[in-house]
Amino acid sequence: MKIAVIGGTGLIGSQVVKNLSAAGHEAVPHSKSTGVDVISGQGLDEAVAGADVVVNLTNSPTFDEASPAFFQTSMDNLLAAARKGGVGHVVILSIIGTDQVPELDYYRAKTLQEHLLAAGTIPYSIVRATQFMEFMDAVLSWTADADTVRLPATPIQPIAAKDVAAAVAEVAAGAPLNGIRSIAGPDIFTLDELGRITLSHKGDSRTVVTDPTAGMFAAVKGDVLTDKDAHLAPTHYADWLS
Template structure:
């Protein structure tokens, strides 16, 4: 099976390409560095020619009000090129609970991406994942100074990027779901507690202060970013992932 992985050089994309190749598939990574620009459409027709499946792992360069335009433009170009190439399956990676946080520009943008895909001409699958373990450090940096990290108590269910990639690859080689597949890590933590665990593993002398107004995740209400009963739980626990870094 020939699979075009758009955004195939990034954190998840590179792992998806490796996983697909190990399974005997012809997985081709595409990105700006390979001459493919999803915003302008440059290089897409060539990239998708002969592809059975498109996996879209591109991301908006910003998390602000510009994000919806990125996904509107990129999905338009990808769906047009995919239809012309007779692509049979279009896979997108999204976020568990993404449609439950309209307060966040980026989450509204990802919801728009899902809606455009579902209304499009190509059979599709959406893989929604919880927050990546690899991004916890970045989340902490948004509200940190030299002594303190301020974090809300928002429930988070972190998952390792490799396990996200494995799930995306598995979905990509299967029949289109015409719906959503949810995946998550095995444990739920309040974000402030997750920060304390992360600093302790450092070691890091900073302390975590609980602040339910701090950072992007302060806008999240309740446990909407955690998995529900229909989700597949990956096995890697956060402490084990930290220890293996």
């Protein structure tokens, strides 16, 4: 199959292209660096023309109140190009629990993206993943100072980017789900616990202080960012750290 991967040069996209190519598909990466812009629409028609499947892995540049507008415009443009190009399957990557945290602008934006895809006329698949292991350093930096890192005890189920890419590639190469496939890491931690594990592994002497008001994940109530019924990925956090 010919598969256009929009956002195909990023952390997940580049690995999706590699996996699909290794499986014998014609996977073509597209991004701003290749002249494709999902906001202006530049290059989109040409990128998806003749593709059997389009995988959209583009992401909002911010997590704030501007993010819904990004997903509204990008999905409108992408779906219009896909309809014009006769695409038979559109895949997006989303987040487990995204519809359960309306307090977060970015999660509302991802829910909007899902709804726009599901309401369209093109067969589709949504892959929902838990938090990427690769983002832990960024999470630590949000609420850190010289001596401490403040984190809430939010339950999370981190997944390695390579496992996310493998799942997205598998879904893209298969029949449209017209629904959601959830994927998650094999272990559940509280975020403050994961912070302590991470700092210890790095030899970082800062102290993790449990603070229910700290950072973006303070808005998350309960265990909505975990899913014990999801397809479990093989990579454990300790192995990923090593």
